[in-house]
Amino acid sequence: MTVVLWALRRIVVAAATVLAVGVLIFASVRLMPGSYVDVALGPLATAEQRAAAMTEAGLDQPIVVQFAQWIMGVVTGDLGRSFVSDVAIAEEFALRLPVTATVALGAIALTVIIGIPLGFLTALRSGRRGGGAGGRIVSALGISVPDFVLGGLVVFAVSSLAVGLSVGGYRSFDTDPAAFVSSLVLPTIVLAVPSAAITARNTRDAVMNVLVEPHIGAAVARGSSSWFIVRHHLIRNAMPPVLTLLATITATLLGGTVIVESIFDVPGIGAYLITALGRRDYAIIQAGVLLAAVVFIVANLIVDLVAAGLDPRLRGRRA
Template sequence: MGAALWALRRIVVAALTVLAVAILIFASVRLMPGSYIDVALGPLATAEQRAAAMSEAGLDQPVVVQFVQWIGGIVTGDLGRSFVSNVAIADEFALRLPVTATVALGAIALTVLVGIPLGFITALNAGSRGGGAGGRIASALGISLPEFVLGGLVVFAVSSLPLGLSVGGYRPLGEDPGAFVGSLVLPTLVLAVPSAAITARNTRDAVMNVLVEPHIDAVVARGSTRWFIVRHHIMRNAMPPVLTLLATIMATLLGGTVIVETIFNVPGIGAYLITALGRRDYAIIQAGVLLAAIVFIVANLVVDLVAASLDPRLKRRKA
């Protein structure tokens, strides 16, 4: 009963956080320099033209009314319509979400499959002759190369060298699944490199902190095998902070997809938001940023629940 109450409390806090974030997003979008009317009509528009455009976009209503209407639409699944194209945002997201989701989920999968094992190997070999230097160097290089630098290098290499790869050539999943996946391989790899490097570094630190605990010395003294110690004692205690980091990485991937989708000319949600930002298309910006915030909040909620199942002491700390 106590665990169920703790989980329910976490869910309520997550829901309230989503509401608070929605308020901040709505307010910050309208505080951006240059309004939609200024961008759409330009400085020579008459007062009548500006008033007509504001009425058409619904911007002539009180701000509170606009916010309530927006939240009501979000709850019912209506994300609104683009001010510029008058196309339903939900339809555009439905077309672009598979692209961004494929890139982001592929990056997360590579981050987990590469970053966590590399962190464990580096930490467990810290006392050896090599001292895990290769893993530390690889993670340092990955952290020091942001997506836009690495993406530019990849585009240059693919364009200049006979590697058998190409940039662009995007095809929708329904038309050509092979071309769809092939056009997203390079963006996924570029997005995954910094995330995997950060995960490897933090996993190494978490494992090193567990290795100096007294109970590890006791288990070693009892003659347990190395794999048994890693699986039953080190991994269970080192994973909660790593899971928390992965939740944060998932939230930052939208910013990364904006960069890689622009560099590799991939029509995902990130590129859609960049275009909307230039046009001050409030409805698209609000929906996209709120989507990223919800992903972050839900990911942290899931990580809290999983971490608490791995280490029940966290329930008492976070109660």
């Protein structure tokens, strides 16, 4: 199978996965306890009021028709309108996605800068005195502490100490660039801590697995320098699983940083979805979860293609 055919097959599989996820999202939203009409009108609404609300929201049509209309709208770029505010969801996403993306990409940058070198260092020092114990301890702590606990500790510390950073008080970049950056520094760091810890741990495991392979021993026997072995053998062979992990982390963060956005009062996609969930605003929930799924699938597709370029053996394994 040629590289082009293999890549096309991966793209077709990704598209089919998106469609399947769309079906699951549409069904799951409507199976949630408490419908939109129940939440919007309350228990004292009359049958006539409930029927009118159903008609206005388009929920009185057959479920298959509703799904077809939603999918056709998504394909054409129309994500629908909020049941509550009657505002186009695409417009809200256009305002909120840059905020979430800024926080997520900042966290990913810190994850790559800290996690991968820490993982390599811990693995390469495993046979020496101390055995990279410091790196393992840092990774374990970062993985163990939940986002909401770390976020709460950071909010408490910043509120108690004058460190020049703000909690809440978000300002758009156009209004106040300095305040924009200041308001997003803390949530970015809180998001990066567990991501960097997980990346460091997985990088260490990947490097350790490569170190025991025969070609590493052969390179050492030939007298190759440590830097040559790291550059030509370790990085190329250890990075595919790390890239897959980074794709998962990136997709998760871009899909919505719900807890951190709530703690730091950041008006991103995650906070928007939480509000919509409480109101049972199906259109927003569907669009938000589908966006997260598409980001996740596309990110993994890109990583598959990149990983296959680094290691051609993966094309035969995943074809």
